[in-house]
Ligand SMILES: Nc1ncnc2c1ncn2[C@@H]1O[C@H](COP(=O)(O)OP(=O)(O)O)[C@@H](O)[C@H]1O
């Protein structure tokens with residue numbers, strides 16, 4: 228579904244992704260974990276074309292998509308639900324969903340489906356999206372992504388900044404999508420929760436993948452805790 | 466009384482033209498982040514093209530032709546000058562649009578000349594008038610007000626009721642998320658330029674019989690439109706229309722209250738400076754006008 232080879236990218240002259248390779252197979256749920264600043268968001272941005280890759284290759288569904296503009300990623304079935312939700316705050320819930328289905332002629336039916344899945348959104352369909360609570364905004368961001376009918380859903384920190392109860396709810400939603408057979412690549416700082424849902428995981432540290440494996444193994448690996456907790460932890464232990 | 470009515474309508478007429486400039490200005494700014502100082506030139510081009518076409522065709526055809534031509538010009542300018550800039554800085558964009566406005570003016574000077582032209586009155590002539598509360602108002606004034614009101618209404622419907630219009634607002638609201646939803650922001654930018662150019666050209670046509678058109682008449686309009694847009698809050702099309710009307714009325718009544726007519730341009734400039742210093746976010750962008758915040 229997605230194969231990334233030796234990807235290098237960054238901002239200006241600052242290299243933040245230093246030759247990363249990973250893949251997501253159809254039907255799989257893959258977790259990308261790593262401390263704050265490891266480069267998870269940059270990696271996903273490069274995959275969908277928000278950040279131009281310097282080197283390496285991004286192959287989506289067997290086709291080379293390296294450096295393709297972001298609006299084409301959705302045409303090849305990849306949808307990114309970005310970090311920080313990025314909803315259209317001054318538009319209504321309904322309008323957010325309609326724009327999410329910009330390329331999907333079947334959008335009205337899917338919007339109904341989303342309303343069934345997230346009844347809170349139906350109640351608030353006419354409300355300005357910026358006035359929703361953090362959890363509702365996250366649901367809206369996910370629903371907006373799903374309306375494009377992704378074959379691969381990229382989720383960047385869907386639980387960031389949410390109260391514990393809502394974090395649980397978001398993970399429930401992801402679990403539900405997994406059970407429906409949606410292919411998912413999820414970025415999380417919440418490593419344990421992410422690995423519990425995922426089939427496989429990659430651990431990213433300062434722009435490089437330092438570990439990969441099936442979730443059960445990673446959950447038992449002390450290195451994961453080290454990467455998860457970041458540099459501070461390492462300084463204490465080395 | 467009749468004199469007040471006279472000034473009121475004259476202010477409203479000028480104001481609705483500033484509103485057209487502000488509308489185009491805001492449309493481009495909110496969709497693309499570009500401050501287009503060549504916006505006034507679209508009105509000039511619309512007026513001049515229509516005057517030329519009117520020599521061969523009836524006025525309605527000339528107006529439609531001018532709007533189509535200038536709309537295409539707007540699209541071509543965007544493709545030529547902005548397409549290839551991936552992440553232009555604000556300064557780059559300001560230099561490009563100011564440069565563009567100068568070039569368009571020079572080209573207009575060559576294509577036409579420095580003579581003042583005007584379309585003939587759409588109905589009646591310069592002497593005919595409609596009585597309103599004792600004042601004689603030119604029928605062209607109602608053409609201007611009606612056309613501008615219709616444009617504002619149609620644009621509002623486009624932005625709020627059509628999928629493409631909503632996508633355009635999405636670009637204004639969050640460009641990266643809009644791209645992720647599959648919206649080609651490059652094409653939206655071209656569309657915003659074309660819409661702004663077309664709206665400007667139409668405004669330039671309807672006002673031409675009243676204020677006349679000349680190769681350099683766009684420059685003054687750009688400043689007043691900018692003042693109007695700032696007054697309404699940059700990037701918000703509908704409050705900008707209100708800003709335009711206010712600038713026009715302020716201009717008319719500053720003359721009424723004894724300011725020498727030669728200085729009436731200073732009114733708009735004064736408003737611009739005042740807004741920049743006192744309320745750079747615009748008059749209507751506080752909490753009490755929530756509806757305004759949703760316009761963009
Ligand atoms: N827009 C940006 N400009 C410059 N540097 C950035 C930008 N975004 C992120 N970075 C840097 O890139 C590195 C990786 O950031 P990011 O991809 O956001 O990591 P993560 O998502 O894992 O927290 C960090 O060092 C961060 O400071």
Ligand SMILES: [Mg+2]
Nearest residue numbers: 267268310384
């Ligand atoms: Mg991140």
